[in-house]
Amino acid sequence: MTPDFQLIFPSAFENEAQQLAHRLQQIRHQVGQTMGKTPRKISIILQNQTVGSNGFVQLAPRRSELLTTPPQQNDFQDWLNQLAIHELRHVVQLDKLTGYLRAPFFEQLAFAIYGITLPAWFFEGDAVVTETVLSPSGRGRLPSWEMPLRTNLLSGSTFGYQKNYLGSLKDITAGYYELGYFMVAKLQRDHGAGVLDSLMTRMARNPVRPYNFSRTLRKLTGYNTRQWYQKTMDELAAEWRKQEVVRQPVSYPVFPTHEPRKPESWLLPQALPDGRIIALNQGRQRVPTIVVLDKTGAQQTITGTGRQTEPNFSYAAGKITWDELRRHGRYGKRTYNIINLYDLKTRKYRQLTHKSRLFSPTLRPDGSQIAAVTIGWDNAVELVLLRTEDGKILGKYPPPGNMMLQTPAFDATGTKIVAVGVTREGAALIEFDCTTRTFSRLTGWQSQQITRPSYAGDAIVFKAHYDGIDNIYALNRTDGSITQLTNVTFGAFNPSFDTATGRLWFNNYQSDGYRISWLSGITGDYPLAAKKPDSHISYFKPLISHEVGFTPVDTIKQQIFASSEYNEAKNLVNFHSLSVDAGNFEDFSAIQPGIYWLSDNLLNTAQLRLGYRYDGDIRSSEYLASATYQRYFPKLTLEYHNRGQVAAARISEDSETGLTGLRWREHVTTFRVDVPLVFYRLNHTYTMGAAVATSYTSRYGLSEPAFQDRFINRIRFPLHYRVYAGHSVRQRALDIAPRWGQHLSLAYHHVPFEDGITGMRFSLRTSFYFPGLLPNHSLLARFSYQQRSGPYQVANDIPLVSGFDQLRPMPVDNTLLLSYRFPLAYPDWSIGPLAYIRRFRGGLFADFQNVRTGHPFRPRTFGIEFRSDMNFLRFYLPNFDVGVKLIYANEAGARRRVFATYGIGYSY
Numbered sequence: 001m002t003p004d005f006q007l008i009f010p011s012a013f014e015n016e017a018q019q020l021a022h023r024l025q026q027i028r029h030q031v032g033q034t035m036g037k038t039p040r041k042i043s044i045i046l047q048n049q050t051v052g053s054n055g056f057v058q059l060a061p062r063r064s065e066l067l068t069t070p071p072q073q074n075d076f077q078d079w080l081n082q083l084a085i086h087e088l089r090h091v092v093q094l095d096k097l098t099g100y101l102r103a104p105f106f107e108q109l110a111f112a113i114y115g116i117t118l119p120a121w122f123f124e125g126d127a128v129v130t131e132t133v134l135s136p137s138g139r140g141r142l143p144s145w146e147m148p149l150r151t152n153l154l155s156g157s158t159f160g161y162q163k164n165y166l167g168s169l170k171d172i173t174a175g176y177y178e179l180g181y182f183m184v185a186k187l188q189r190d191h192g193a194g195v196l197d198s199l200m201t202r203m204a205r206n207p208v209r210p211y212n213f214s215r216t217l218r219k220l221t222g223y224n225t226r227q228w229y230q231k232t233m234d235e236l237a238a239e240w241r242k243q244e245v246v247r248q249p250v251s252y253p254v255f256p257t258h259e260p261r262k263p264e265s266w267l268l269p270q271a272l273p274d275g276r277i278i279a280l281n282q283g284r285q286r287v288p289t290i291v292v293l294d295k296t297g298a299q300q301t302i303t304g305t306g307r308q309t310e311p312n313f314s315y316a317a318g319k320i321t322w323d324e325l326r327r328h329g330r331y332g333k334r335t336y337n338i339i340n341l342y343d344l345k346t347r348k349y350r351q352l353t354h355k356s357r358l359f360s361p362t363l364r365p366d367g368s369q370i371a372a373v374t375i376g377w378d379n380a381v382e383l384v385l386l387r388t389e390d391g392k393i394l395g396k397y398p399p400p401g402n403m404m405l406q407t408p409a410f411d412a413t414g415t416k417i418v419a420v421g422v423t424r425e426g427a428a429l430i431e432f433d434c435t436t437r438t439f440s441r442l443t444g445w446q447s448q449q450i451t452r453p454s455y456a457g458d459a460i461v462f463k464a465h466y467d468g469i470d471n472i473y474a475l476n477r478t479d480g481s482i483t484q485l486t487n488v489t490f491g492a493f494n495p496s497f498d499t500a501t502g503r504l505w506f507n508n509y510q511s512d513g514y515r516i517s518w519l520s521g522i523t524g525d526y527p528l529a530a531k532k533p534d535s536h537i538s539y540f541k542p543l544i545s546h547e548v549g550f551t552p553v554d555t556i557k558q559q560i561f562a563s564s565e566y567n568e569a570k571n572l573v574n575f576h577s578l579s580v581d582a583g584n585f586e587d588f589s590a591i592q593p594g595i596y597w598l599s600d601n602l603l604n605t606a607q608l609r610l611g612y613r614y615d616g617d618i619r620s621s622e623y624l625a626s627a628t629y630q631r632y633f634p635k636l637t638l639e640y641h642n643r644g645q646v647a648a649a650r651i652s653e654d655s656e657t658g659l660t661g662l663r664w665r666e667h668v669t670t671f672r673v674d675v676p677l678v679f680y681r682l683n684h685t686y687t688m689g690a691a692v693a694t695s696y697t698s699r700y701g702l703s704e705p706a707f708q709d710r711f712i713n714r715i716r717f718p719l720h721y722r723v724y725a726g727h728s729v730r731q732r733a734l735d736i737a738p739r740w741g742q743h744l745s746l747a748y749h750h751v752p753f754e755d756g757i758t759g760m761r762f763s764l765r766t767s768f769y770f771p772g773l774l775p776n777h778s779l780l781a782r783f784s785y786q787q788r789s790g791p792y793q794v795a796n797d798i799p800l801v802s803g804f805d806q807l808r809p810m811p812v813d814n815t816l817l818l819s820y821r822f823p824l825a826y827p828d829w830s831i832g833p834l835a836y837i838r839r840f841r842g843g844l845f846a847d848f849q850n851v852r853t854g855h856p857f858r859p860r861t862f863g864i865e866f867r868s869d870m871n872f873l874r875f876y877l878p879n880f881d882v883g884v885k886l887i888y889a890n891e892a893g894a895r896r897r898v899f900a901t902y903g904i905g906y907s908y
Contacts, residue, residue, distance in 0.1 A: 001561065001562065001563070001564075002021050002024065002025055002561050003025070004024070004025065004028055004039075004040075004041050005021060005024050005025070005041065005042060005043075005044055006041070006042070006043040006044065007020065007021055007043075007044050007046060008043060008044070008045045008046065008566050008602065008603070009045070009046035009048070010046075010048055010049075010377065012048070012376075012377045012378045013046055013048050013068065013377065013378055013379070014563065015378065016046075016068065016080065016378065016379050017046055017563070018560060018561060018563075019080075020046070020066075020080050020084060021561050022559060022561075023080075023081060023084055024044075024084055024088065025559075027084065027085060027088065027134060028088070030134055031085060031088045031089050031092060031130060031134065032089075032092040032095075032096075033193075034130075034188070034193050034194070034196050034197065035092050035093070035096050035196050035197050035200055036096075036194075036197040036201075037092050037095055037096040037099075037197075037200075038092075039088060039091040039092050039095055040095055040099065042057075042062060042063065042064055042091055043062070043063045043064070043602050044063070044064045044065070044066060045063060045064070045065045045066070045602065045603065046066055046068050047065055047066065047067050047068065047333060048068045048069070048377045048378070048379070049331075049333060049334045049335070049377065050067050050069065050333050050334065050335045051069050051309060051325065051335045051336060051337045051357055051359075051375075052067045052069065052309065052335065053067055053069055053070060053071035053074070053079065053309070054067045055067060055083045055086065055087045056087070056090075057087050057090040057091055057094065058111065059094065059107040059108065059110050059111035059114075059576075060107040060108040060111050060576050060577045060598065060600070061103070061107065061574050061576045061600045061601070061602060062103065062107055062576065063602050064087050064088075064090075064091065066080065066083050066084070066087065068080060068379060069357075069375050069379070070375065070379070070404050070422075071309065071310065072309065072310045072312070072359050072360050072373070072406045072407055073310050073406065073407070073449075073451050074404075074406075074422065075137040075138065075139065075141070075142055075449050076136075076137045076422060076426045076427040076446070076447055076448060076449055076450070077135055077136055077137035077138075077422070077424060077426075078422075078423070078424045079404070081135060081424070082131055082135060082137065082138065085130060085131045085134050085135055085138075086127045086128070086130065086131040087127075089126065089127040089130040089131070090123065090127055093114070093118070093123050093126065093127075093200070094110070094111075094114055096200045096201075096204065097113065097114055097117065097118065097200055097203060097204050097207070098110035098111075098113050098114055098204070098207065101113070103574075103575065103576040103577070104575040104576055104577075104597075105575075105576075105577065105578045105597075106577065106578070107576040107577045108576070108577035108578070108579050108598065109577065109578075113207045113208070115877075116875070117203060117207060117212050117213060118203075118213060119165070119176075119180075119213060119225070119874065119875075119876070120165075120176045120180070120876040120877075121165055121176040121177075121179045121180030121183065121876075122180055122183070122184060122213065123180075124176060124177045124180050125176070125177065125178075125179065125180015125181040125182070125183060125184040125185075126180065126184045126196065128140055128177055128180070128181040129181055129184050129185050129188070129540060129543065132181075132540045133540050133543050133544055136426070136447060137447070138540075139177070139181070140181055140185070140538070140539060140540045141447075141536075141538065141540070142449050142465070143465045143468060143469050143470050143491065143536055144449065144465070144470050144491060144493075145178065146178055146181075146182075147470070147490055147491045147509060148172050148173070148174055148175075148178070149164075149174035149178050149179070149182075149236070150236075150240050150490065151172075151490045151491075151509065151510070151511050152172070152173070152174065152511060153233065153236060153237040153240060154237070154240055154241065154244060154489070154490070155511040157171065157511060158233065158237075159171070159173055159828075160830055161225070161226045161229040161230070161830075162830040162836040162871075162874060163828050163830070163836070164179055164229075165179055165229075165874070165876070166836050166838075166871050166874070166876060167838070168826070168828050168838065169262075169284065169733065169734060169826050169838050169839055170262055170826040170828065171263065171512075171828070172263045172511065172512065172513070176876060179229075181539070182232050182236060182539055183228060183229060183232045184196075185539040185540060185543065186228075186231075186232045186235065186539070187199075187221070187228070188542075188543050189539070189542050189543065190221070191220065191221060193543070195220060195221075198220055199216055199217065199220060202216045202219065202220075203216050211833075213225065214226075225874075236537070239537045240537060243468065243535045243536075243537060244489070246535050247467065247468070247469065247487065247535055248487070249469075249487050249488055249489040250486075250487045250488070251489075252486070252488065252508055252517040252518075252519075253517060253518070254508055254510065254515035254516065254517050255293075255297055255515065255516050255517075256293060256297025256299070256515070256516070257297060257515075261285070261512075262283060262284045262285055262512075262734065263283060263284060263512045263513045264281070264282070264283035264284070264285070264512065264513045265281070265282045265283065265507075265513035265514035265515075266279040266280070266281055266291070266293070266507075266513075266514060266515065266516050267279060267280040267281075267282060267311050267494060267507060267514055268280050268311065268312070268313060268452075268494045268496070268507070269494065269496060269505040269506070269507065269516045270314075270315045270496045270505065271496065271498035271500070271501070271503070271505060272292065272315070273500070275295070275501075276292050276293060276294050276295075277292070277293045277505065277516060278290065278291070278292050278293075278302070278315050278320070279291060279293065279516065280305070280311055280312075280313055281299065282311065282513075283513070283732075283733075284732060284733035284734045285732060285734060285775055285776070286732050287304055287305075287683050287729075287730045287731075287732055288304065288305045288308070288311070288683075289301055289302070289303070289304045289305065290302040290303050290304075290305060290313055290320060290322070290342075293516075302320065302342065302344070303320075303342050303349060303682075304682055304683040304730075305322055305324060305340075305682065305683065306324045306325065306680055306681065306682045306683050306684070306730070307324065307325040307680060307730075308322070308323060308324055308325060309323070309325060309337060309359070310359075310360070312359075312360050312361075312407075314361060314362040314363045314370075314409075315363065316363035316364065316365050316366070316367050316410075317363070317365065317366055317367030317368075318343065318344045318345050318367065319341060319342065319343055319344065319363060319367045319388065320341070320342040320344065321339060321340065321341050321342075321352075321361045321362070321363050321370055321388075322339075322340055322361065323337050323338065323339055323340070323358060323359055323360065323361055323372070324337070324338055324339075324340055324680075324682070325337060325680060326338050326354075326355075326679075326680050326681075327678065327679070327680060329677040329678060329679050330633055330675070330676070330677060332678065336354075336355050336356055336357060337356065337357055337358055337359055338351055338352070338353045338354060338355075338356050338358065339351075339352045339353045339356065339358050339361045339370065339372060339386070339391065340352065340682075341370075341388065349682075351681075352370075352386065352388075352390075352391030353386070353391050356374070357374055357375050357376065357377075358372040358373070358374050358384060358386075359372060359373045359374070359375065360372060360373055360406065360407045360408060361386075362407075362408050362409050362410060362417075363388070363410070364388075364410050364414040365410060365412055365413070365414050366414060367388055368387070368388055368389075368414075369385055369386065369387060369388060369394065369414070370385070370386045370387075370388055371383060371384070371385055371386075371408045371410065371417050372384050372386065372408070373405045373406065373408065373419070374396070379402075380398065380402060381398065381399060381402055381403065381404055381405055382396045382397060382398045382399075383396070383397045383398075383399065383405060383408065383417065383419070383432055384396050384397075385397075385434070395437070397432065397437055397439075399421065399430065399439050400439060401423060403421045403422060403423045403430070404421065404422040404423070405419045405420070405421060405430065406419060406420040406421075406422065406451070407419060407420060407451060407452050407453070408432075409452075409453060409454040409455065410455070411455040412455060412499060414434070415433070415434050415435055416431055416432065416433055416434065416455075417431065417432040417434065418430070418431050418432075418442070418453045418454070418455060418460055419431075419432070419453065420450050420451065420453060420462075421441065423445065425445040426445035426446050426447050426448070427445070427446055427447075427448055427449065427450045428441050428442070428443045428444060428445050428446060428450070429441070429442040429443045429450065429453055429460060429462065429475060430442065442460070442475060442477065442480070443475065443480070443482075446464075448464045448465060448466065449463075449464070449465060449470075450462055450463065450464050451463045451493065451494075452493065452494050452495065454495060454496055454497060455497065456474065456495075456497030456504065456522045457497070457499070457522070458476070458477055458478065459474045459475060459476055459477065459522055460474065460475040460477060461473065461474050461475075461485065461495040461497060461504065461522060462475070462495065463492065463493050463494070463495065465536065466482075466484070466534065467484065467487075467534060467535060468534045468535035468536035468537075469488070469490070469491060469535070469536075470488075470491035470492060470493060470509075471484055471485070471486045471487060471488060471491075471492050472484075472485045472486040472492045472493075472495045472504070472506050473485060474522050483523075485504065485519060485522060486506065486519070488508055488509075488517075490508075490509045490510070491508075491509040492506050492507065492508055492509070492517070493506065493507040493509070493514070494506055494507045497522065502520070502521050503518050503519065503520060503521070504518060504519040504520075504521065504522055505517075505518050506518070506519075568601070568603065568605070568631075571601055571602065571603075572601050572606045573599050573601070573606075573608060574599050574600060574601050574602065575597055575598065575599040575608070576598060576599065576600065577597075577598045578595060578596070578597055578598075579595075579596045579597075579598050580593050580594065580595065580596070581593065581594070581596065582594075582596050582598075582609045582611055582624075582626070593613065594611050594612055594613025594614070594622075595611065595612050595613075596609055596610065596611035596612075597609070597610040597611070603631075604630075605629060605630055605631040606627070606628070606629050606630075606631075607626075607627065607628040608625075608626070608627050609624070609625065609626045609627075610624075610625050611623070611624045611625070612624075615643075615644065618644055618645070618646045618663075620643065620644025620645075620646075620663075620665075621643075621644065622641060622642065622643040622644070623641070623642040623643075624639065624640065624641045624642070624643075625639070625640045626638065626639040626640070627639075633675065634673045634674065634675050635673070635674040635675070635676065636671075636672075636673055637670075637671070637672040637673075637674070638669075638670070638671050638672075639668075639669070639670045639671075639672075640667070640668070640669050640670075641666075641667075641668045641670075642665065642666070642667055642668075643665065643666060643668070644663065644664070644665050645663070645664055645665070645666060645699075646661060646662065646663050647661075647662045660704065661703075662702065662703055662704055662707060663701075663702075663703040664699050664700065664701050664702045664703065664711075665699070665700055665701045666697055666698060666699040666700070667697070667698045667699075667700075668695055668696070668697045669695060669696045669697075670693060670694070670695040671693065671694055671695070672691060672692070672693035673691065673692050673693070674689065674690075674691045675689050675690050675691070676689040677689050683729060683730040684727060684728070684729055684730070685727070685728050685729075685730065686725075686726070686727050687724070687725065687726040687727075687743075688723075688724065688725040688726070689723070689724055690721075690722065690723045690724075691720075691721070691722045691723075692719070692720065692721050692722075693719075693720040694717045694718065694719050694720070695715070695717070695718060696714075696715070696716060696717060697714065697715040698713065698714055699711070699712070699713050699714070700713075712757065715751070715754065715757070716753050716754055717752075717753045718749065718750065718751045718752075718753075718754075719749070719750060719751075719752060720747070720748070720749045721746075721747065721748045721749075722745065722746065722747045722748075723745070723746050724743070724744065724745040724746070725743070725744050726741070726742065726743035726744070727740075727741065727742050727743075728740065728741035728742075728743075728769065729741065732776065734775075734776045734823065735776050735778065736776060736777065736778045736821045736822065736823065736841060737769055737778035737780060737821065738769045738778070739769065739770075739771040739778070740769060740770070740771070741767065741768070741769035742766075742767070742768055742769075743765075743766065743767040743768075744764075744765070744766050745763075745764070745765040745766075746762075746763070746764055747761075747762070747763045747765075747797060748760070748761070748762050748763075749761040749762075749792060751790070751791070757790065757791065758789070758790050759788075759789045759790015759791045759792050759793070760787070760788070760789055760790065760792065761786065761787070761788045761789075761792035761795065761797055762786065762787045762788075763784065763785070763786040763787075763797040763798050764784060764785045764786070764798075765782075765784045765798060765799070766782065766783050766784065767780065767781075767782045768780070768781045768782075772820065772821075772822060774822070776822070776823050777820070777821070777822040777823075778820070778821050778822075779818075779819070779820050780817075780818070780819045780820075780821070781816070781817075781818055782799065782815075782816070782817040782818075782819075783814065783815070783816045783817075784798035784799055784814060784815050784817075785798070785813065785814040786798050786812070786813065786814070787813075796812055798812070798814070798815060799815055799817060800812060800815060800849075801815055801817070801847035801848070801849050801860050801861050802817075802845065802847050802861045802863065802885060802887050802901070803861050803885075803887040803889060803899060803901060806887075806889060806894055806895045806896050806899055807860065807861070807889055807891065807893075807894050807895070808891070808893040808894060810849070810850070811850075812849060812850070813850050813852075814849070814850060814851055814852075815847065815848065815849050815851075816847070816848040816849075816851050817845070817846075817847050817848075818845060818846045818847070818848075819843060819844070819845040820843060820844045820845070821841060821842070821843040821865075822841065822842055822843070823839060823840070823841055823842075824839075824840040824841060824842045824866075825839070825840045826838065826839050826840075827839075827840065833873065833874055834872065834873065835870050835871065835872050835873075836870060836871045836874070837868050837869070837870045838869045838870065838871075839868065839869040840866070840867070840868050841866075841867045841868070841869070841883075842864070842865065842866055842867075843864065843865040843866075843867070844862075844863075844864055844865075845862060845863060845864075845865065845885075846859035846861075846862040847859055847860055847861045847862065848860060858890060859890055860889075860890055860891060861887050861888065861889055861890060862887075862888055862890060863885060863886045863887040863888050864885075864886050865883055865884065865885045865886070866883060866884055867881060867882065867883030867884075868881075868882050868883065869881060870882060877908050878906035878907060878908050879906060879907050879908075880904060880905070880906045881903075881904070881905045881906065881907070882903075882904050883902070883903055883904075884900055884901070884902050884903075885900060885901045885902075885903070886898070886900050887899055887900065887901060
C-alpha cells in the first residue's frame, strides 16, 4: 500500500511490486500534467500467472490489472515501466472526464460515458504519446510500430477515416493505437500542451451531448474528427515522402509473388539443406502454418501451429521447434508457454514441456538441444537448455542483473548463443558461452529495438533502426563494428544466414504482408560509423518540452512500502454501480431491463446483484438477489427471485370457456454448481464441463381461491444436470465459422423429492461444422432431441425451426437444422457517420422437425439469409451482426407461407 495506490500481488512478486510502487509514486503527477489532473487512488492487480503481456484499466469496479510477463519483442526499456505509464494515463483520462461519478452507485455510468464519448483512437493514442514522452522508449519511437500506416500512405493506399480506424478484412490498415498516436500528437504539436486539458474539460461539462468529441474538437481547432484525420494523414504522407527521398531505398527481389489477394505473410525464413525455404505462413485465408517453399513459390504444408505470444519457430537437423500458448482448464488467466517439436523425417509431433513458461525456443545445429528463455512468476529470467529427446532441462543460467533476454540463437558450432538483452539502460547483444556458462555483452546499451539476432559466419546479423527504418545490420565480432546490410523501403526483419550458399534471407515488409527477400552475402555498403543521420519522423519530440523529463528508478534509495496479506474475505462485497441490467450485455435477448445494484470484488472472484424489474407482459414486479463465487474449481451461484406468474387452468368440463386465468407470486431460491473447462492443443480448442442445479419454490397469493386444492404451493429441490463437450479447429480471420467442429450437450431435469409430482425433461443438442465448397464457407448441421413429461411437458429445451411461431402448432420431439453460410463481399463502406460495413454474408438453410424413420424427409421451413458485419456511429465496439431471413413455410396451414424475420446481434 502506498499513499496513492493499492498494489495486490502474489508474495513471490514482492521485489518487482516494490519497484513498481516506487515508480508509480514518481510518475503520478507527471502522467496527468497535460490534462491538468492527478489520478486519484486506484487498486492495481499484478497478474503474474499469465504469459501474456498487456494491461487494462476499468471501472465497475475501479481497478487496473497489469499482466507482468515481459514480451519477447518489446521496445528497449523495462516492461513494467512502460505498462505503468500507459495504464496510469488511462486512469487520468477517466478521472478527468467522469471522475465525479463514483462508487457505490455510478461507476458503470462513468465507464459508459467514457466509452461512448471518447473514440478508442483518442484514449489509446494519447496513452501511447504519454508512454513515449515520459520514458526513454515507447512505441512512438519505433519505426516498426508505425510501419503499416507509413507503407499504406507511401503505396497510395489512402484509406478513409473509418476504414483506418475500424479496420478491414481485405486490407492491412493502421490500428487505432497507431492512428491515435499521430492524431493526438499533432493536436498537441499544433495547439499546445493545454489543448488536451481544454478538450476534456469541455467534454466533461456536456457528457451526454451527441458527437461530443468531434464537436469539441471542432470548437478548439476548427476541424471535426474526419477533417483532423485527413489533415494528419496529409502531413504524414508529405513527411514520409521526404524521408524516402533522403534515404533512397533499394528494391530487393521478393518471393513468393502472387496476384493481389487478401494479406498474407511468410515469416522467419530459414534455408533447408536442399535449398528450399521453411517459413511460418500467416494470412486471413488460413491459420498460422509452417510451410516449405520451393524456388517457384509453391508451398508444402508441414503443420499448423496454435496460439503464440509472438510468431516463432526454429529449424535444425530435420527438426522444427516452436512455442505455443496453453491455458489452465478452469482458470483462463493461468496460462503457460510450452515447447513443441516436429520431426520432418518421421512426420511426428510431440509436446516437449508441460505447464512451463518457456519462450522463443531455438535448436542447436545438430538438433540435440533446445535453448529457450524462461520467465518465472517473480519475473526472474533464465536461459534454459533442454534435451530434445525428452525435454529434460539440462541447465538454467540467469543473466547478470536479471536483464530480460529475447529470441536466442545458436552459432554453427552449438557452443555459443546470442540473444537480445534489455534493461532500463536500453538494448544490447548478449552472448552466452555454453562451455564456460558465462554471459558477455557484445555491444553497448542502445536506444534501439534490436530483434532476432543470429550468427552469420564470424558476424552476427540482427534487425535495428539506426537510419530511422527497420533494416538488417551485421556486427563484426572481431572489432565490434556494425554495418548496415539492407536499405529497404518499409522494413526488413528476421535475418537468417545460409552457410551452404552464403545467402542472407530476411523478411521484407510490403503493403499486403511480409515477403521473403535475400542478399548474396553479408558485405554491407553502409558502415554505421558513416551512416546518414536518423531519419525517423519523431512526432513526439516537440512534446517533450511540455513534460517533466524521464527519471529512472533508483533501486538503491527507493522507499520500501509496507506490505501485508490481502484479506479477500473482508473485500468480497464491493458495491460500485446502479445498472439497467444485471451485467449480461453479450446478447440482446439476455438483457432484462430493470434497476440493479452491482457488487464485484477486485479479484473478480465474487459477484453480488440486487435488483428490481417490471415484467410488462404480465404486469408484475420481480425482486432478485444473486451471489456468485468462482475462486475455487467449481463456480458457485446462489439466486433468489420473488416474482409474479400467470397461467391458464380449466374451470370445469361444463364451462363454456373452459379456461380461466390464474395469477400468483412465488419465492424461488436456486443453487447452481458449474465446472467449465477449456483446453488448447496446436490449432485446436477443446471445451467441456458439467453443471448441477437445484431450487426451492414457495408460491402464494393465488388469484382464484377455488383452485387452492389443486394448486402446487411448493416445489422442493428439483434437480437439473448438464454435461457438455466440444472441439473446434481455430478459425481463420475470414472464416464464417470453424472449418471443423463438434459439440455435444446433454441436459436432464426431474423432481425426485416431491410426492405427487412426477416428470422429467431430457434434451440432447449436437452441432457439427464442416468446410464448405470454397475457402471461408461453412456448413452447419445441428440435430437436437428432447423427451418431456409432467410439469415439463409443454416446455421446449432445444432450438426450434426458423419461423416456428408462424407455423401450425405441433409438439417438438427433435429438430435438424442445416445451414450453409458464405461471404459475399468485403465493401468497407462508410455510410456517413452512421455505419461502417466490413462484410456482407449470405446463407441457405433448411430446418426439419420430428425426423423419424418412415416419415417423409422434407424441411418444415427453408430459405435464404443476408447478413452484414458492421459498426454503428463510428464506435470501435461492439461489432454488430445485422441480417434478414426470408423464410418459406413448407406446409399447408401455416399463418403465412412466405415471410421475413430480422435479427441483430453484437459481440466484443
